[in-house]
Amino acid sequence: MSSRKSLIRLAALLGLTFLVGCGVSTVTIEGNFPTPNISKLPLNVAVYYDQSLRDFAYMEYSETGAEEFNVQSGQSHIALFNAVLPAMFDGVVVIDSLDDAVAAEVDAVFTPLIEEFQLALPMKTKLDVYEVWIKYNMRLATAEGDYIADWVLTSYGKTPTETFRSTEAAINDAAVVALRDLASSFSLSFAQVPEVRDWLAQL
Amino acid sequence: MFEFINQCHVRSVRGVLLAALAVLASCTSTTVDEFRQGETGIASDEAVVILGRRQASDYETRSEFVQCVGDRMARGEGAINVVPEQEFVDAMFPWFEPRTAPLRTRDLEQLMAENVVAEKMSEFGIRYIVWLDGSTETTDRQGSISCTIGPGGGGCFGFGTWEDDANFDARVWDVGSLTSVGTINTDATGQSYLPALVVPIPLIARVEANACSRLATQLKDFVNGS
Numbered sequence: 036m037s038s039r040k041s042l043i044r045l046a047a048l049l050g051l052t053f054l055v056g057c058g059v060s061t062v063t064i065e066g067n068f069p070t071p072n073i074s075k076l077p078l079n080v081a082v083y084y085d086q087s088l089r090d091f092a093y094m095e096y097s098e099t100g101a102e103e104f105n106v107q108s109g110q111s112h113i114a115l116f117n118a119v120l121p122a123m124f125d126g127v128v129v130i131d132s133l134d135d136a137v138a139a140e141v142d143a144v145f146t147p148l149i150e151e152f153q154l155a156l157p158m159k160t161k162l163d164v165y166e167v168w169i170k171y172n173m174r175l176a177t178a179e180g181d182y183i184a185d186w187v188l189t190s191y192g193k194t195p196t197e198t199f200r201s202t203e204a205a206i207n208d209a210a211v212v213a214l215r216d217l218a219s220s221f222s223l224s225f226a227q228v229p230e231v232r233d234w235l236a237q238l
Numbered sequence: 239m240f241e242f243i244n245q246c247h248v249r250s251v252r253g254v255l256l257a258a259l260a261v262l263a264s265c266t267s268t269t270v271d272e273f274r275q276g277e278t279g280i281a282s283d284e285a286v287v288i289l290g291r292r293q294a295s296d297y298e299t300r301s302e303f304v305q306c307v308g309d310r311m312a313r314g315e316g317a318i319n320v321v322p323e324q325e326f327v328d329a330m331f332p333w334f335e336p337r338t339a340p341l342r343t344r345d346l347e348q349l350m351a352e353n354v355v356a357e358k359m360s361e362f363g364i365r366y367i368v369w370l371d372g373s374t375e376t377t378d379r380q381g382s383i384s385c386t387i388g389p390g391g392g393g394c395f396g397f398g399t400w401e402d403d404a405n406f407d408a409r410v411w412d413v414g415s416l417t418s419v420g421t422i423n424t425d426a427t428g429q430s431y432l433p434a435l436v437v438p439i440p441l442i443a444r445v446e447a448n449a450c451s452r453l454a455t456q457l458k459d460f461v462n463g464s
Contacts, residue, residue: 069328069329069331070331071331071332072329072330072331072332072333072354072355072358073332073354074354162296163296163297164296164297164298191337193292193298194298195297195298195300195373212336215331215332215335216335216336216337218331218332219331219332219333219335219337219338220332220337220338222332223332223338
């Protein structure tokens, strides 16, 4: 009787191990983002993080269509913008709703959104690198909600394969490189966006 | 009696095979080419930063190799102050990221026109920027190893071999004159072996370590102007 119970327990454990092995692996992107060394623009800007950005997650599927990696990068994007924006503008305030912009008495409201996220794994590309590609939609409006600019920005990050590094760690590293790429191109190109440049000239 | 002789024979064959493979494994050939374009020299309060190029689509210069070269340049006779790559790139953010890093000395000239960049460069005391570009490729994989496990134990049998080729370029930029002062190329090749007689015994050709050592020595002499 006891041996039968043990056998059932063993079978259950094996079954659980099998199920865990087949399950989706969650990767929450974590990294440190340095503050950019650039000249500040004399602007007070409110930033609004839409719920879709806060909760942003990308699901990578295996070649058989099974869920493989769930890459959660919403909070890391917020951490990145919180590090970058204060270095770009004189004043930055985070607002919980676009309706709060007027009360915040800011020059503009900035709303970043993720449009697309792509992940390339070495087992699929046959290259010795993990790659992350992200497409953003950046929106800038007045406190009253009038359009100033709306532009697309892409970022790319890659990291080489290493013998003793897990796939999850490599995905995280590639995503952090992509986020740094976003920070560098956004901070250096912001004032060169034609609509933003025209708006800045009017101030 | 016959079994004892047979075991001794197997052991001696194994020993000879291993010794031969160990000798073969140590056969790594390294070639270093230097092309000098200008005079060099460095003061004791000046420093060098070694940065990996990461613009290529199918590979990138590993940060471990960059650190290896930096560590070796910073010790021994004629040691040089080397600023760690990540510390420099973070302090200079966003000017030395893969997309924004200067590709030519003309780009560096434009970059130095930015006050924040020039100030940081002066704070670190950077006299030379060394750009490392390259990777290690594995080719000619041959052989096979099979492993089995059973109630009485397990083991592997077979033989594998491959060739490693580490090729790295080091371009040296003088931050004082904003010119390229030279290039050093290192190419190290070696054959690795993996014989398996019950237990796999890896005999790895340390091509990247050799490339790092030779490149660091040559770079140190180059920067010191000797």
